[in-house]
Amino acid sequence: MVSFICFHCSPLGLANVNSSDNGTLGVFGLDQLQVLEMSPERESCLRYQMELLPQEISRLRNLTCLYVDSNNLKKIPAEIGTLSHLERLTLSNNSLSSLPPEMGALQRLHSLHLANNSLTELPAPLCQLRSLTFLDVSDNKIGTIPSSIRHLEKLETLLLLFNLLESLPEEVCLLRKLLSPGFRLTLDKNQLVSRSHKRISYPASPEEQFQCRAVRCSEGSVDLELMCQSVQSRPQ
16 A cells, blocks of 8 residues: 655646546545655655646545645645545645635644745635644735634644734634643734734633733734733632
């Protein structure tokens, strides 16, 4: 059984090759494949950049890791949502401005790399990935973060540097694991300005309330950990 392939392609590129060929797209017939690297930056892998991830990717139902960073991808096919075993996906250094809704079906995905693309907002499907622990969307053009980010309760690392953020939703304070010591939220090089929001409360347990007094930003950096605190309920 083949579990790992580092892929070569012809100068025509994957998008221009017939899937019935025995060469390039024959890799998609390996239905037991677990790791596939198709990145020009990785040694001995693609020599030419892809502009399209083939729909045939849906045949690799046992894939756990897919590396397609540093290509020229402008679109991800809806078929990506069929890869139910996928745990790690690298899409950094492409030309993506959106993601298909079907990506929200990747419920085993725990590591997603989307740095250096053309995203203008945090795509809504990402907020459905409840197993996600690592998310890198740095170096995009993101101006807004949806309130649904609160669903990413397992998130341990969120990299948002080099974007166009002017504010953060209060729901960021509900990501308790992300704001715990030893975990990482990076917001450098944005357009954040000093601001306050009303207090919100989150019932973490019958004995405890989790409160975020404010989301305040100054000079492009934020330390939410100092502002989000656990408040013990007082006996009546």
